[in-house]
Amino acid sequence: MLRLSKKIEYALISILEVEKHANLEPVSAKFISRRYNIPGELLGKVLQTLVRNNILNSVQGVKGGYALSRSLGEISMLDVMEAIDGPVALTACIDGDFNNCDQYPSCNIRVSMEVVQNDLEIFFAGISMQDLKTKSNNIFIISEMDKLKSANKKNLFREKIN
Amino acid sequence: MLRLSKKIEYALISILEVEKHANLEPVSAKFISRRYNIPGELLGKVLQTLVRNNILNSVQGVKGGYALSRSLGEISMLDVMEAIDGPVALTACIDGDFNNCDQYPSCNIRVSMEVVQNDLEIFFAGISMQDLKTKSNNIFIISEMDKLKSANKKNLFREKIN
DNA sequence: TTAAATACGATAAATTTAGTCCTATTTATG
DNA sequence: CATAAATAGGACTAAATTTATCGTATTTAA
Numbered sequence: 589m590l591r592l593s594k595k596i597e598y599a600l601i602s603i604l605e606v607e608k609h610a611n612l613e614p615v616s617a618k619f620i621s622r623r624y625n626i627p628g629e630l631l632g633k634v635l636q637t638l639v640r641n642n643i644l645n646s647v648q649g650v651k652g653g654y655a656l657s658r659s660l661g662e663i664s665m666l667d668v669m670e671a672i673d674g675p676v677a678l679t680a681c682i683d684g685d686f687n688n689c690d691q692y693p694s695c696n697i698r699v700s701m702e703v704v705q706n707d708l709e710i711f712f713a714g715i716s717m718q719d720l721k722t723k724s725n726n727i728f729i730i731s732e733m734d735k736l737k738s739a740n741k742k743n744l745f746r747e748k749i750n
Numbered sequence: 751m752l753r754l755s756k757k758i759e760y761a762l763i764s765i766l767e768v769e770k771h772a773n774l775e776p777v778s779a780k781f782i783s784r785r786y787n788i789p790g791e792l793l794g795k796v797l798q799t800l801v802r803n804n805i806l807n808s809v810q811g812v813k814g815g816y817a818l819s820r821s822l823g824e825i826s827m828l829d830v831m832e833a834i835d836g837p838v839a840l841t842a843c844i845d846g847d848f849n850n851c852d853q854y855p856s857c858n859i860r861v862s863m864e865v866v867q868n869d870l871e872i873f874f875a876g877i878s879m880q881d882l883k884t885k886s887n888n889i890f891i892i893s894e895m896d897k898l899k900s901a902n903k904k905n906l907f908r909e910k911i912n
Numbered sequence: 913t914t915a916a917a918t919a920c921g922a923t924a925a926a927t928t929t930a931g932t933c934c935t936a937t938t939t940a941t942g
Numbered sequence: 943c944a945t946a947a948a949t950a951g952g953a954c955t956a957a958a959t960t961t962a963t964c965g966t967a968t969t970t971a972a
Contacts, residue, residue: 589755589758589831589832589834589835589836589837589838589839590752590831590838590839590840590870591839591840591841591842592840592841592863593751593959593960593961594960594961594962595960595961596751597841597853597859600859601853601857601858601859604858604859605858616916616917616918617917617918618916618917623856624853624856624857624858625852625853625855625856626852626853627961627962627963629962629963629964630961630962630963632917632918632919632920633919633920635918636918636919636920639918639919646917646918646919647917647918647969647970648917648918648919648968648969648970649916649917649918649968649969649970649971650914650915650916650917650969650970650971650972651916651917651970651971651972652916652917652918652969652970652971653917653918654918665866669751669752670751672751673751674751675751676751676752677751677752677753678752678753678754679753679754679759680753690787690788691759691763691786691787691788693787694785694786694787695763695786696763696766696767696786697759697762697763697766697882699885700881700882700883700885701754703885704827704877704882707873708752708873711869711870711873715866719862720859720862720866721862723861723862723865755928755929755930756929756930756931757929757930778947778948778949779948779949780947780948789930789931789932791931791932791933792930792931792932794948794949794950794951795931795950795951797949798949798950798951801949801950808948808949808950809938809939809948809949810937810938810939810948810949810950811937811938811939811940811947811948811949812938812939812940812941812945812946812947812948813939813940813941813947813948814938814939814940814947814948814949815948815949816949
């Protein structure tokens with residue numbers, strides 16, 4: 589549930605690795621594939637997709653490879669997620685195909701799911717690749733105060749369950 | 751990407767419907783199934799799972815059905831998600847099976863994914879079923895200020911892409 | 913000219929999700 | 943006390959999605 593796809597993991601891993609070579613030669617898919625034990629052909633596609641979405645630049649031919657097209661701070665997790673797997677959509681109807689949902693006509697959660705979806709996008713837009721690099725807790729969009737508030741709320745529920 | 755499962759949609763829909771009958775007789779799976787066009791047998795399983803997780807109470811036999819076991823304000827979206835699909839886990843290793851991940855030994859995103867995962871749990875723990883009922887924007891854990899901040903950040907990225 | 917690299921469409925394999933089938937048990941009601 | 947309507951739940955099938963591979967074309971440094 590809410591699992592990131594392997595392709596997104598590969599993308600995140602690769603972006604951080606590419607950044608490490610910022611001043612050096614572009615990094616090849618094969619290098620990253622070996623370094624992180626990622627299937628080569630699949631990784632190629634992932635990196636190509638990142639290029640199409642202006643997150644990476646590529647150089648073709650021998651000695652070719654990939655480099656960042658902007659700084660880590662200017663790439664959000666949402667950017668990567670949307671680049672690889674398309675728009676984040678909590679439900680099918682948000683994705684536009686309400687025809688494909690048998691609950692659409694009577695649905696009682698559609699509107700609120702749109703709100704949640706919107707907040708979720710803001711959540712992931714607020715996490716930059718630089719944040720992931722520095723593993724920092726504090727730059728994420730949820731303020732410490734809110735965290736505490738929510739954590740308390742959560743514990744309250746847990747008590748009631750157990 | 752990040753799509754809620756149909757079972758979770760069914761759970762959320764059902765909880766809100768059950769609440770509408772709070773003072774009346776318990777609601778049957780068949781009633782909800784017809785009202786929202788949800789496959790009956792599957793819905794049954796979903797509701798049974800919610801009972802096992804102390805979100806609903808059930809009454810067996812003729813005139814039986816389901817009722818809330820606590821108020822909407824005391825049920826978070828995270829509660830429902832975890833009840834139906836098990837622990838939220840952004841990655842396989844967070845879910846405990848790092849053996850199943852070929853990147854585990856060399857992974858450069860594992861630690862930060864744990865942080866993101868933690869924040870994400872707080873995010874969904876901060877949304878109650880009462881929030882979903884009232885479709886309110888403002889009770890969600892992301893404060894308006896943070897929203898604005900993030901929205902600006904997001905737009906900045908968008909500009910750079912287009 | 914060759915070899916190492918990106919680019920990308922098509923397809924196959926694996927996994928997960930969604931839905932069905934079947935049987936058992938509970939209980940209000942005629 | 944028999945029946946019908948309801949929950950409970952295991953086993954299985956079908957569908958959809960995700961993951962990975964195959965094959966071919968193009969680019970370019972040496």
